[in-house]
Amino acid sequence: MLRVAIILGSTRPGRNGEAVAKWVYDIAGKRTDAEFEYVDIKDYNLPLLDEPNSALMRQYTKEHTKTWSAKIDSFDAYVFVTAEYNHGIPGALKNAIDFLYNEWNNKVAAFVSYGGVGGVRSVEQLRLVMAELQVATVRAQVALSLYIDFENFTKFNPAPYHEKEVNSMLDQVMAWGSAMKALRTKKLSDIMTS
Numbered sequence: 001m002l003r004v005a006i007i008l009g010s011t012r013p014g015r016n017g018e019a020v021a022k023w024v025y026d027i028a029g030k031r032t033d034a035e036f037e038y039v040d041i042k043d044y045n046l047p048l049l050d051e052p053n054s055a056l057m058r059q060y061t062k063e064h065t066k067t068w069s070a071k072i073d074s075f076d077a078y079v080f081v082t083a084e085y086n087h088g089i090p091g092a093l094k095n096a097i098d099f100l101y102n103e104w105n106n107k108v109a110a111f112v113s114y115g116g117v118g119g120v121r122s123v124e125q126l127r128l129v130m131a132e133l134q135v136a137t138v139r140a141q142v143a144l145s146l147y148i149d150f151e152n153f154t155k156f157n158p159a160p161y162h163e164k165e166v167n168s169m170l171d172q173v174m175a176w177g178s179a180m181k182a183l184r185t186k187k188l189s190d191i192m193t194s
């Protein structure tokens with residue numbers, strides 16, 4: 001069974017992201033085709049990147065990096081729940097991504113965003129970042145409007161049709177997640193037999 005992380009990418013007090021990530025996690029929890037885990041980057045207390053070596057070398061010197069690495073390594077796919085800050089990726093999320101490299105490789109990512117225009121500019125940037133990390137990003141995504149899906153920009157009250165969008169997105173995550181898992185297994189067996 002695939003293991004899928006629902007990653008909450010904002011950390012500020014009073015963040016809207018928490019309600020959104022919990023909503024995604026609740027919808028995902030009704031499915032039986034994967035194991036889902038809620039991952040809040042705030043819980044990992046990552047400072048601004050403080051590893052001396054490139055993440056490609058996977059030679060971590062800090063306990064917080066080792067803990068974060070083990071957690072991210074344990075998944076086959078990721079659903080990033082992201083805000084849009086100044087038309088881009090929230091710094092805390094980009095920082096958490098940059099701590100690692102191999103752990104993300106040859107896996108799958110999907111996106112749920114929120115903002116004035118659905119947070120889509122943040123997701124466009126995340127897709128570029130994922131390309132460098134060799135992560136396959138599914139097309140289906142969920143964009144939530146601060147004007148429509150929140151009351152007073154703070155109380156999350158999503159339009160009902162978004163639940164179907166979450167499931168369509170997760171369907172793509174399952175299909176590609178299985179394919180990428182097979183790829184990772186094949187790569188390993190190739191190495192073992194060469």
Ligand SMILES: Cc1cc2nc3c(=O)[nH]c(=O)nc-3n(C[C@H](O)[C@H](O)[C@H](O)COP(=O)(O)O)c2cc1C
Binds near residue numbers: 010086087146
């Ligand atoms: C630093 C900062 C920059 C923001 N920039 C944008 C922006 O460029 N576009 C947008 O739609 N919303 C922007 N917003 C509003 C956020 O979409 C909104 O506050 C959202 O709730 C932030 O996510 P969070 O509550 O999980 O932190 C910004 C908010 C913050 C705190």
